Amino acid sequence: MISIFTIADVFYLSTNSINMSIKLATVKKIAEQKGISGKIEISDRKGKRFKITKNDKIIHFGLWPFLGHGTFIDHRDKTIKKAWRARHSKIKKNGKPAYKDPSSPEYYSWHLLW
Numbered sequence: 001m002i003s004i005f006t007i008a009d010v011f012y013l014s015t016n017s018i019n020m021s022i023k024l025a026t027v028k029k030i031a032e033q034k035g036i037s038g039k040i041e042i043s044d045r046k047g048k049r050f051k052i053t054k055n056d057k058i059i060h061f062g063l064w065p066f067l068g069h070g071t072f073i074d075h076r077d078k079t080i081k082k083a084w085r086a087r088h089s090k091i092k093k094n095g096k097p098a099y100k101d102p103s104s105p106e107y108y109s110w111h112l113l114w
Contacts, residue, residue: 024050026073027112034111052108061105062113071113084114 020042027050028040038054045051049062062071069075072084091098091106099110 020049023073030073030112036108036111040112050108050112054102057103059103059105059108061108071109073113081114085110088114 024040024042030036031038031040031052036052038052040050040052043049043051043060043062043064045060047064048060049064049066051058051060053059066074069077069080072081088099088106088110089097093101093104093106098104098106101107
């Protein structure tokens, strides 16, 4: 079966790839500034935006495609960031806030995307 793409489809796909490459570079820079080590790449898992590999463990993080405004690295809106952090600060892992646990995806979303 042959798929036929419209010019709009090709434009969207190429723009999306360029945009993801720019966002990946942004996330890597933030990780470096915050002292977060590991290999950061675009995720190959459906529904996830990025992945980080540390000590042979892969952690996928960031919702993709996102609905609405995206993450702080997309919109730079401090009001939305504050609301997101207030909601996500309540997520627990082993009785502790998940955003403080480097083995959780929430940690990387919190520190690299928000």
